[in-house]
Amino acid sequence: xxxxxxxxxxxxxxxxxxxxxxxxxxxxxxxxxxxxAMGPTAVLDVAGIFIVLTAKPIxxxxxxxxxxxxxxxxxxxxxxxxxxxxxxxxxxxxxxxxILANTPGPCSSDFPSLPFQRLERPMYPWDDWDWQP
Numbered sequence: 086x087x088x089x090x091x092x093x094x095x096x097x098x099x100x101x102x103x104x105x106x107x108x109x110x111x112x113x114x115x116x117x118x119x120x121x122a123m124g125p126t127a128v129l130d131v132a133g134i135f136i137v138l139t140a141k142p143i144x145x146x147x148x149x150x151x152x153x154x155x156x157x158x159x160x161x162x163x164x165x166x167x168x169x170x171x172x173x174x175x176x177x178x179x180x181x182x183x184i185l186a187n188t189p190g191p192c193s194s195d196f197p198s199l200p201f202q203r204l205e206r207p208m209y210p211w212d213d214w215d216w217q218p
Contacts, residue, residue, distance in 0.1 A: 086129070092142050096190040104131035112153035116144050128154050135161075146171040169194070 090097040108128035113120050124140030135156055143150050145166045148158045158164040159179045166172035169192070177183065187194045197211055207214045 086138075088136065088138060093191045102129065102131045102136065104129040104136070106130075107135070108154045110154070112150075114143075114147075114149035114153040116147070116149070123150065123153065126154060128156065144168070144171075147175040 086103075087099045087101050090099040106127055107130045108126070110126055112123050112126055114123065115121070121143065122141065123143055126140065127138045129136045129138065137151065137154055137156070139150075145151075146168045151158045151164070158176070164176070164180075166176055173183070189195075189198065191199065193199060204211065206212055
């Protein structure tokens with residue numbers, strides 16, 4: 086199956102993976118005190134790496150989306166939480182280590198890498214200027 090480049094097209098290269106389907110369903114999870122539907126969802130086991138494929142974009146700021154599909158992030162060697170900082174409260178208590186990665190895409194912290202078409206100049210961080218009044 087081809088994964089990636091579905092929601093934020095043009096930022097990623099779709100990747101072909103082969104694996105075993107270990108979950109199919111329409112799970113829900115709690116996000117910020119509200120029930121959130123993940124839509125049709127599959128979990129693939131690709132050489133021991135579990136990939137959660139959802140029809141809808143989801144927040145992975147808590148273990149809940151993983152648990153909704155039968156995965157326990159506390160037992161994993163590595164978990165990817167697509168979140169800048171909000172994940173810390175829920176993941177730090179059991180994480181041995183946290184590695185922050187600035188990945189490409191529309192939510193990148195590397196603002197100059199984003200394809201803005203019309204910026205009023207000067208604009209930080211694209212331009213450097215004297216900040217003194």
